Amino acid sequence: xxxxxxxxxxxxxxxxxxxxxxxxxxxxxxxxxxxxxxxxxxxxxxxxxxxxxxxxxxxxxxxxxxxxxxxxxxxxxxxxxxxxxxxxxxxxxxxxxxxxxxxxxxxxxxxxxxxxxxxxxxxxxxxxxxxxxxxxxxxxxxxxxxxxxxxxxxxxxxxxxxxxxxxxxxxxxxxxxxxxxxx
Numbered sequence: 001x002x003x004x005x006x007x008x009x010x011x012x013x014x015x016x017x018x019x020x021x022x023x024x025x026x027x028x029x030x031x032x033x034x035x036x037x038x039x040x041x042x043x044x045x046x047x048x049x050x051x052x053x054x055x056x057x058x059x060x061x062x063x064x065x066x067x068x069x070x071x072x073x074x075x076x077x078x079x080x081x082x083x084x085x086x087x088x089x090x091x092x093x094x095x096x097x098x099x100x101x102x103x104x105x106x107x108x109x110x111x112x113x114x115x116x117x118x119x120x121x122x123x124x125x126x127x128x129x130x131x132x133x134x135x136x137x138x139x140x141x142x143x144x145x146x147x148x149x150x151x152x153x154x155x156x157x158x159x160x161x162x163x164x165x166x167x168x169x170x171x172x173x174x175x176x177x178x179x180x181x182x183x
């Protein structure tokens with residue numbers, strides 16, 4: 001579910017809209033990722049065997065799958081930018097910040113509920129503030145030269161080497177195409 005919702009769905013939707021985005025250029029694709037991508041890895045054997053990013057169902061296992069899916073968002077954006085060069089369609093990925101939403105409403109393990117409460121009280125922001133980096137990437141003028149890059153707090157942020165690895169990004173693209181029935 002996490003892989004499908006956080007990566008495969010946006011991958012497929014973006015690909016289905018690509019021709020229209022090119023026709024309407026200049027246009028942008030904005031992928032909401034997370035700083036959690038720093039904790040993610042891509043296990044292609046797991047994806048190819050189980051159609052999942054990770055195995056297990058504990059809250060910790062689900063968080064790992066979430067982090068892996070957010071790395072997929074950054075890699076997808078990196079590869080998409082390369083494929084869209086010269087089309088006047090640009091793309092960006094971003095971390096919106098820790099936002100107070102209902103996203104974690106189904107967390108069950110007691111220790112995770114405590115961590116969630118602490119984060120929400122001291123570090124999480126309201127949804128309007130959390131939307132600012134998304135709006136920045138969608139609307140700010142003169143960031144086209146930053147095509148394929150990652151933002152947080154409306155600022156360009158350097159991602160870890162794995163998140164900008166051309167080989168991994170292409171392999172993820174090819175794998176995603178197969179899972180979507182596009183290859």
